[in-house]
Amino acid sequence: MSPPRENAAPGPLDDTSLNQLIESLDADRNGLLDDLIDWLRIPSVSSDSRLRAEVRRACDWVGEKFAAAGLSVETIPTQGHPMVVAQTAPVAGAPVVLVYGHYDVQPAEPLEDWVSGPFEPTVRGGDLFARGATDDKGQVLTHIQSVCRWLSAGHDLPLQIKFLIEGEEEVGSENLERMLPELAEKLACDCVVISDSSQYADGQPAITYGLRGIATYELTVRGPSQDLHSGSFGGAVMNPAIALCKMLSSMVDENGVIQVPGYYDRVQPLTEAERQQWAQLPQSDAAFAASVGVKELFGEQGYTTDERRWARPTFDINGLTSGHQGEGVKTIIPAIASAKISFRLVADQDPKELTEQLRQHFDAVTPTGVTWELETDHGAPGMLAKIDTPFAKAAEIAIDAAFGTKPVFIREGGSIPIVTRFQEVLGCDCLLLGWGLSDDNTHSPNEKFRVQDYHRGIQASTRLWNEIAKQVG
Amino acid sequence: MSPPRENAAPGPLDDTSLNQLIESLDADRNGLLDDLIDWLRIPSVSSDSRLRAEVRRACDWVGEKFAAAGLSVETIPTQGHPMVVAQTAPVAGAPVVLVYGHYDVQPAEPLEDWVSGPFEPTVRGGDLFARGATDDKGQVLTHIQSVCRWLSAGHDLPLQIKFLIEGEEEVGSENLERMLPELAEKLACDCVVISDSSQYADGQPAITYGLRGIATYELTVRGPSQDLHSGSFGGAVMNPAIALCKMLSSMVDENGVIQVPGYYDRVQPLTEAERQQWAQLPQSDAAFAASVGVKELFGEQGYTTDERRWARPTFDINGLTSGHQGEGVKTIIPAIASAKISFRLVADQDPKELTEQLRQHFDAVTPTGVTWELETDHGAPGMLAKIDTPFAKAAEIAIDAAFGTKPVFIREGGSIPIVTRFQEVLGCDCLLLGWGLSDDNTHSPNEKFRVQDYHRGIQASTRLWNEIAKQVG
Structure with a gap:
């Protein structure tokens, strides 16, 4: 050029x-x-x-x-x-x-x-x-x-x-x-x-x-070296799909508050000026819920929907994969279960710091009998x-x-x-x-x-x- | 003929x-x-x-x-x-x-x-x-x-x-x-x-x-009417994959004891004669663990591995499906998350009764903002x-x-x-x-x-x- x-x-x-x-x-x-x-x-x-x-x-x-x-x-x-x-x-x-x-x-x-x-x-x-x-x-x-x-x-x-x-x-x-x-x-x-x-x-x-910033990961939980018959082995080994559900459940409480220690430490709070300005926007929770096809919205207490969407950090599961997904029944204990997960971050959260926090959190909540790997895809503040x-x-x-x-x-x-x-x-x-x-x-x-x-x-x-x-x- | x-x-x-x-x-x-x-x-x-x-x-x-x-x-x-x-x-x-x-x-x-x-x-x-x-x-x-x-x-x-x-x-x-x-x-x-x-x-x-008997189900959790962008909507709606993980996690505690009310009511306990006879079988937990490729076995406290496999009822996830499962990253809130689940039953548990217990349990633990369906595949005592x-x-x-x-x-x-x-x-x-x-x-x-x-x-x-x-x- x-x-x-x-x-x-x-x-x-x-x-x-x-x-x-x-x-x-x-x-x-x-x-x-x-x-x-x-x-x-x-x-x-x-x-x-x-x-x-x-x-x-x-x-x-x-x-x-x-x-x-x-x-x-x-x-x-x-x-x-x-x-x-x-x-x-x-x-x-x-x-x-x-x-x-x-x-x-x-x-x-x-x-x-x-x-x-x-x-x-x-x-x-x-x-x-x-x-x-x-x-x-x-x-x-x-x-x-x-x-x-x-x-x-x-x-x-x-x-x-x-x-x-x-x-x-x-x-x-x-x-x-x-x-x-x-x-x-x-x-x-x-x-x-x-x-x-x-x-x-x-x-x-x-x-x-x-x-908002972003951090995305893939969490893979491994148990037995291959899929096992759930009759012959059920009750004897940890099911990796159950372990994955337990680990993911531990990420967030029933009010949507993320439970990873340190997660909120660097979050910049909303200013009063922003909250007042946004409160004047023509926002309707009922219309918002209807537009996405849910009966009730959900999220952290004490924040409006716009505040939660724009200025609060989140955790989401983007995909789950384990075991038999096809037609019919296959009564196995799957060898592997994995999840694609992502976080939306707000200033001044640091994706690299989150990766560390996440590893420590998973270490603390890993059930007996399985191992896990965390693959970091990308992050941005x-x-x-x-x-x-x-x-x-x-x-x-x-x-x-x-x-x-x-x-x-x-x-x-x-x-x-x-x-x-x-x-x-x-x-x-x-x-x-x-x-x-x-x-x-x-x-x-x-x-x-x-x-x-x-x-x-x-x-x-x-x-x-x-x-x-x-x-x- | x-x-x-x-x-x-x-x-x-x-x-x-x-x-x-x-x-x-x-x-x-x-x-x-x-x-x-x-x-x-x-x-x-x-x-x-x-x-x-x-x-x-x-x-x-x-x-x-x-x-x-x-x-x-x-x-x-x-x-x-x-x-x-x-x-x-x-x-x-x-x-x-x-x-x-x-x-x-x-x-x-x-x-x-x-x-x-x-x-x-x-x-x-x-x-x-x-x-x-x-x-x-x-x-x-x-x-x-x-x-x-x-x-x-x-x-x-x-x-x-x-x-x-x-x-x-x-x-x-x-x-x-x-x-x-x-x-x-x-x-x-x-x-x-x-x-x-x-x-x-x-x-x-x-x-x-x-x-053991068996009861198999497919649990489907539905949230928004379609997959949503996790940036624009994350924090505002319940993620069905998180809801599914929460519901499945609630099924079993960290010791493998099933938490569905009434689940153990009809379970026939092991006789002392059986326990003594089985205790003489040449059983090695270490060899069993090695044969399936896990470091540690897992299951209900107070029972041997054979007792847990043969005479105690279980819960397993046989498959998980939700959202993006392909290559790379797709930052969505999936519209649907589903699990194939199964139970191994022992005498005198009744698969039909379990279906009712399960519905009541899921009713009690469903997170805000999602609905669920339970499809019964088959059951036998x-x-x-x-x-x-x-x-x-x-x-x-x-x-x-x-x-x-x-x-x-x-x-x-x-x-x-x-x-x-x-x-x-x-x-x-x-x-x-x-x-x-x-x-x-x-x-x-x-x-x-x-x-x-x-x-x-x-x-x-x-x-x-x-x-x-x-x-x-």
């Missing part, structure tokens, strides 16, 4: 030109949507080694999109899936914004629960259904489209925009995390913009200033960003114009592990602009993205570049 | 004729083994609906074997897999023995743990490896061979022998249980002989006079037989002659659900003559049957018919 020529500072567009640009976006909604559908057809499941070629195809798709729009593009290999870095020309005296997103997606299983195929994007009732529709192809594409359309309309951007689109977000971004220091110069920026989260509610856009910045102000104005509503400032329960690393390594501000909805079924069957929100996102992004130039310039 | 002609009572063979018969069995060991290998090649997994045709093939195999030897044969259809009833000619004034066995086998999974294919019978180190080698094709075939060889040597049997070979033992024998009253006349007998258990130890044959009968005496003599060692009287932890029903409906005695070994890997990968024990079993069975005629006649 040859260094792009530095533009003379072009300054923000006047209102007339900006409105013309927005109108041209409105006029080509079909074309903008077709691009997304095209990208979503590629099953870029980063955790599935059988799909390696498809993951690469999704990477190339976005590289070609940038190249066609005239950005300089580089595909950077990693030990896993490659990342794409693209940039517009530098603008003297103007800020630099880095847009981060990912072209990889979660596995689509269970396939039988999808109404239309996960990689056959389908519009139903104003929603586009596909794996990756909102997480994150649809959301990051809003920024790619806005920059491409600025350029194809013949406008110079009033600031430099860099893109970093990686292929391993859904498997922990380990390669990017490790390579970030050596990429720091290339990615140097004043602010990272990420759209991989949600609006607060339908019709209520949000700017997210906090994310939580993130808390400042909200009184010119970038946040610019985003507030751009979103208000595109969505017709001022955004609220919230946190989110999900994790974007790389965000904390951006703050640390690049020393930049951070803007999390979620265009999705909380019922978009991310990581679930029937993932979707509202078509209208895709277009609003493109328009908000189009305005954002202009507003940042005004606010910061 | 036309009723066979009634023979004039031929009486037992003299020692010379019996020895010639035994010598002819020794001379044709290869032919006898080839028959078993042939039957074992048929993957008659009764719980796998995809293998229905193979199950039928295994049924036909044994029917043809009987027909070729001149027994009258009837294949009786059921709502599931058919059963084969065969019989030799009635003998006036002589007892009638019913041999019961099954041609169906357990699933072979996990396939990757088999050294040779489960349906490619292979002899290694004196053992024949295949699914069903010992449970039960190999064992029941000893009796089929002995009767066929009596007849092909030109001898009339000194008693009538009936065979009932069913195809649903591994899925609970429900059809046979239901049809038994209408079959009672056809199956009328003085004693049922079953070889579907083990010798006490290598070189120490046994007559088994007690079996335990069995305790008399040991001071002429049939037991005959077996003792026949086994002593064939194995070179007097058998010991033991119980076994496994279940043959139909045995109690035979006692109830047919009003007969019951002889459980195990030719297998406890490390035969029944229900596990690398199931095997020692070739020498197959032949000893055939010879013991050959002698048994003569001894019964002597003892009873």
Whole structure:
């Protein structure tokens, strides 16, 4: 990638030109949507080694999109899936914004629960259904489209925009995390913009200033050297599946309070200001419960649902595997039982410290007659960003114009592990602009993205570049 | 099946004729083994609906074997897999023995743990490896061979022998249980002989006079209507996999004592005589632990390992299924978690009563925010037989002659659900003559049957018919 020529500072567009640009976006909604559908057809499941070629195809798709729009593009290999870095020309005296997103997606299983195929994007009732529709192809594409359309309309951007689109977000971004220091110069920026989260509610856009961290593990419990007949051996040996259930049960009490010693030691409490602000959000536990299909919500006493989801750490079992899972009866004591488990962390919990706490906890609760192994998959601390910045102000104005509503400032329960690393390594501000909805079924069957929100996102992004130039310039 | 002609009572063979018969069995060991290998090649997994045709093939195999030897044969259809009833000619004034066995086998999974294919019978180190080698094709075939060889040597049997070979033992024998009253006349007998258990130890044959019963269930816990993103929803809803672990953990305390109220109410305690007799058996906990690959055994305090395996009821988890089980990480709250569970029961526990106790227990321990369903698969009470009968005496003599060692009287932890029903409906005695070994890997990968024990079993069975005629006649 040859260094792009530095533009003379072009300054923000006047209102007339900006409105013309927005109108041209409105006029080509079909074309903008077709691009997304095209990208979503590629099953870029980063955790599935059988799909390696498809993951690469999704990477190339976005590289070609940038190249066609005239950005300089580089595909950077990693030990896993490659990342794409693209940039517009530098603008003297103007800020630099880095847009981060990912072209990889979660596995689509269970396939039988999808109404239309996960990689056959389908519009139903104003929603586009596909794996990756909102997480994150649809959301990051809003920024790619806005920059491409600025350029194809013949406008110079009033600031430099860099893109970093990686292929391993859904498997922990380990390669990017490790390579970030050596990429720091290339990615140097004043602010990272990420759209991989949600609006607060339908019709209520949000700017997210906090994310939970994550730590994931696989716990394997081993007993006899092979499956045993439960008649001949039942009562004589510990059943590894029972041992696993006992060990996992010991993790959390009946009120949802995690029992691993030291787990809450570093948790930053909520501020009174946050609690008061969030209390004013239009939140209904009954509606929330209905939206996910449960009769009752559940969690730590003394916190509201939003507080528990956004600012309290959790423990979850993501998968259980042991013994006979097929049709009918097989009366065995299984040799092995395993669980995929994960924790959502909040500032200032440390995933490495948790791994140690967890090992000590399991040591203390291991039943007689079994052994266990704990495999650490990946971890990242939580993130808390400042909200009184010119970038946040610019985003507030751009979103208000595109969505017709001022955004609220919230946190989110999900994790974007790389965000904390951006703050640390690049020393930049951070803007999390979620265009999705909380019922978009991310990581679930029937993932979707509202078509209208895709277009609003493109328009908000189009305005954002202009507003940042005004606010910061 | 036309009723066979009634023979004039031929009486037992003299020692010379019996020895010639035994010598002819020794001379044709290869032919006898080839028959078993042939039957074992048929993957008659009764719980796998995809293998229905193979199950039928295994049924036909044994029917043809009987027909070729001149027994009258009837294949009786059921709502599931058919059963084969065969019989030799009635003998006036002589007892009638019913041999019961099954041609169906357990699933072979996990396939990757088999050294040779489960349906490619292979002899290694004196053992024949295949699914069903010992449970039960190999064992029941000893009796089929002995009767066929009596007849092909030109001898009339000194008693009538009936065979009932069913195809649903591994899925609970429900059809046979239901049809038994209408079959009672056809199956009328003085004693049922079953070889579907083990010798006490290598070189120490046994007559088994007690079996544990069984009750199997599938517990399914449901939470949200679909898998949820553990970031956006973690902390707000109960995780069904955690709920399942809590519910299963509550079943049993850290000493292996089952916590379901009422579970032990009807349990018949061990007699002092049994405990003293069993204490003299050559039992080593260290060797037992080593044989199954665990460092420590586990179970109820105050009982020996044999007492826990044979005469105490248990709870086991046979399988766990929830959420993501594939490669890599998928950070979800699964919508569903399920477990296959089973109990081994002892006299006088009642499986139906247990189902009620279990429902009440789960009602009491269900966490907030989930629902559960309990599917009952099958159940049977335990069995305790008399040991001071002429049939037991005959077996003792026949086994002593064939194995070179007097058998010991033991119980076994496994279940043959139909045995109690035979006692109830047919009003007969019951002889459980195990030719297998406890490390035969029944229900596990690398199931095997020692070739020498197959032949000893055939010879013991050959002698048994003569001894019964002597003892009873």
